[in-house]
Amino acid sequence: MLTTVLAALLLVQPPASAAMSPADSLADVRGRVIDIATSAPVAAAAVVVRGTRTGVLTDDNGRFQLRVPKGRMALVASRVGYAPDTQTVDVRSATTIVIDFRLRPSSTQLSTVRVATDAAERSLFRRSPDAGVITMRGEAVKRVPVIGEPDVLRVVQLLPGVVATNDFTAGYNVRGGESDQNLVLLDGYPIYNPFHLGGLFGTFIDETVGAFELIPGAFPARHGSRLSSVLNVTPKEEERAGLHGATSVSLLASTLSLGGTVRGTTSWSVAARRTYADRFVALFTDNQLPYWFTDMQAHVRHRFGHGGTLSATAYRGSDIIKASLAIFGDSSSAGGGGLAFDWGNSLVGIAYEQPLGAAGRGLLRADSARVMQRGSLTGFGTTLDLGNGSLRFTNSLGDRRLWGEVSRWRGQHETLVGYEWSSYRVRFDAQSSAASSAPLLAVADGPSAGAVYVDHTVRASRLLTRVGVRGETVTGTGWQGVSPRISMKWFAGKDLAFTAGVARTTQWTPALRNEQAPVRVFDFWLVANRSTPVASAWQGTVGAERWFDRTRFVRVETWAKDYDRLPVSNFFNDPGVLGDEFTATEGRSYGADVLVRQLESRTLSGWLAYSYAVNWREGPEGRFAPIQDRRHNVNLVTSYRPGGRFTYGARLGVGTGTPFTDVTGQLVRRRYDPLTNTFSTQNLPVQREPIGGRRNGARFPLVQRLDLSVTWNRPGKRTWAPYLSLINAYNARNVFTYIFDYTANPPTRAAFSQFPLLPTFGVTVSW
Template structure:
């Protein structure tokens, strides 16, 4: 390990932000404000160290690194000035590095700044942008949930700083839980998932929080029609960075100021992230998140009820996350050029409570996930090896209680543990990148163990053109109990696999190619296929009093092709064109049917135009074929026989007509189309102001959300209920 300080030669004053790099490699660090630096992971022996900073002459020194010891060094830089012509400096884009170095096909990265350029509903939203990427389907406007390559919406692993979040939605799925000001970037893996990721079938969404590199206190505040947000961050002594953020909706407060009516709903988000650089080159970090939705209403106040309990309804749900992570470079060990160890510990909780009338009927779902994740990484030449483990202690409760009953209607508790070990090995050759992995898994209480191989291979025909194939098996033991037929995703009840509910599995493969044009534009085409085994699907006719019939077991297949044309955020015009073709079906006891996310054709065009100056413009155009639904083909009138009058009547039934459904998901909604536009004025300065204005569904397209059938008319009528109408929205943010 090398430890030292960079100072000015004449005055011995510290030179902060100097770069210290091992010559001929990408191993390096940056000196803090006091000029001090620590560079770990260096092999023993003679090493050439390059130290430089703008305004000083670059110095190259030869030092001797001793195994198991610390070499100390003081670097004295000479001031230097030079008159330069205009130069343009641009770092290689993350996507370009992924193209050269990663064996994962189809991975898409989006930086936080890109979120602000996409037309929004209320405010920028990570999950709304994810819906616009290739291979992703949103079933309707009213949900920020998403389905990836034919999978169900609960089959996506969502990570915040590497920690899982089970239900990242607000307002019945209308908005995502991530505060946009805290997002540095996010990455979506819709296929070719490495062996280090498990517990979900379809995709991995990894959200990386910002790390404030500037000293002092900096922040941003924003106000939109939806919520107000405040985020603060800074760096202490160049070694500890911190960020905190909070968001709250205020529609309930706003309505109460203007009317005696109520809108008794709000949601809040709070997030914190701390990262400390240790003297030995390691890092220690902590991440915390709390999101909560609360609907607390008296229906009597609306004039709708005066029933027992005042007609009071309480509905709340939310996520809690606490996690710590430690990483430490270990230098040249176990035959490697460098090694690193990582350990994460976390607790993730999700809970939801629905109380109808002060306990008259109460539904409760609790899920707790205590997790440990450790990994050892070793690099040697062109080889990279990851060996790791993951353990989860799961605790779930699903209870239904009624005040009129001394005993619970339903009480289900599960306490399984899931354990995984994996190895992932990558070899980067002159024209190939090969990654081979294996993941072994088991879940207590199921009698289930599994080996899940993962493989990807990339071949570079030219430095700018590559072809990739990938295949692998994924598994999932935490299904969400929901009615996929329902057009709105109100909430999820999470369960775990047991003797009645099997562990789901899927084999998936893909093949495609990618062509780059320069350093900021590329085209990607990929075909894929997935085959599902033992896939739990919600039983639409389950009996609440019977334990074990919540799911029916299905199998299925999905296949399709994705196209992505992307211009990275460097030019006046940036954005992407994403097109997906997909076919999905499920096979159950009642035959074959299409899942509700089976949208055959889906096209999204997202672009941002910055002509110069303070104005920027964004446009999103979406077109998609209709998703399937179960049509109503008739109506049944329930009648009772009256022996006194010797006649049939409907009696005192509240609903005398019962709809009769046709073939499950045998009909389809019409074509979906929508255009959103936005304009932003950014005025930089000591404080940067950025007001924006957006229009959702700019030409007021009447996209069908669902149908209402009325068989009391003759002939029967069908009325369409539309999705989002023309919606203007505005907001402003200020950063300093």
């Protein structure tokens, strides 16, 4: 009995005899492994040919596919906690045989064994036709040198095809796109502004991150409303019974997370974080730092006896500035007046999934199926209050969304049909307590967006193909669109594959921002209407991926994008006129990405990412390069565990300079005084006005940075993990921005640097 279970648990390569068999002597065996008591799928069950080392593991829906030689043989399905099930098949022709295994729960006492299975990245390589997808577990995020504390968005910046314009932002641009063109999802639900402290930190709490997935382009038809990429952060699920958790303290914030599993069917987790920089500064100086942020997150998942799952995810984050205008030197009102500035996200989402068994007849027959329904409420809002209500600005965006899918599997074919409906509520308000009760400005819009989509995937022995189409419409725009998408992967061998993909994407939720501003505090989100166009892009990619063993691979991809009706900020808009905040432009991006990756292992892990990109946009003043146009970008990230309690991490980044608009001169404004017949610069709102050169016609110098970290782990009932990081370890002087002074003779230009040498430390305690 023990021998049978251990053999079933080992996922290994086929024997040499099977590997050398001619193609016409092989056949496919497919099917499902289910729980005989509940009919729920059994994931990660081993299906092996008895007496051989040929076997596979089932996926999350209990499905498997096994290629076997002709002849009579016994197949064994097993998993820890179940009694094995054996079925005999007689393969007489090169055809497809469909069988189902039904496992009966049981208890088995096993000695300590080591089980080796394929990593998620390897399974993705074999099963998915999508190109360029990168997945990473939460444990890998913790090994990267950190600014304050581990940050998912900071790690995303180090991946191929991704550019961060400077050190002071956790925002990112993917393959030439703008930063607001990235769809950021928490457990599948959208978050509009996932940043803190002017974009310096991300909103995801490290201890709650189970894994993340980045799709850099040509994503499946199920994803819409963005042009460039999809980042989905999956919450960590605590599978252990009882109460478990972790607390961490860093220079930035303190975090507490708790979780557990109840009766083996319901997992839950909650987490909270607050920065205390405002309190810390007050201990040493009377100068105020009136800023702090908070995050709160919760996730619960319940598994029903019939195989269905119900889950809920909630998030709330806030950035708050509260001070007196007097600290900024403005005493125009008694006591200096009050300053209140806050912005943040909120999210509540619920999802239900139900796997189905074989059903239907004829063309509608399915080996298995799954239904899914999601609903969410997402909000982003900001309020600026100057002088205790003297002037108050408010902007809010609400997104109510329903999303449902039906998936069907039959043999080599997988078909997915779904819909998505979103209702938006956008408001801009300006009020003054000194004015009448009527607001100075009140703009509200409430459009809706609807989409239906179909994806069909065929997994043949050497060719994976996914063909999809997405139909969309947005009320109040007069716009409807159809977005076809196709991805293919052809296997030249079991470890070498070539990929290609083409997709059309659209976006109707642009962000109003000043691209010349070096730091983004937050984005004002809008929804397309008659004056704000729906943007679209065609993108294509061609690449190759080669695996050297179970944990090492290299990937090379070339890509290109064409943008149409892309909204960019209109620097010459009239503040008194609504609707001219954007101008519609066209553009193009193309380039190549290289990824060499060593997956997480006992000793060494990390990656080398190189990106080459060329970007341009066509504006009213002609062609210009957007600020994310970094020609060459290299990131080397590594984690080393030599044994014992220490883990060492390093990141070396080198990139060519990004474009900026140079200042070529300065105009002095003067007012004529007819009484004295003189010109004066006094009492003018702007005394000196810079004269800019060609838009983004100059470039900053090359940037480089080395980050180092060390973590010490003391395992036990409570695991202690203090860490120390050195950001910019050799204090490289990377230019952040220039300040020009044309009053001097000759004129001067002073450079402000990005991060200096910045040590940071913290400790995490888990139990």
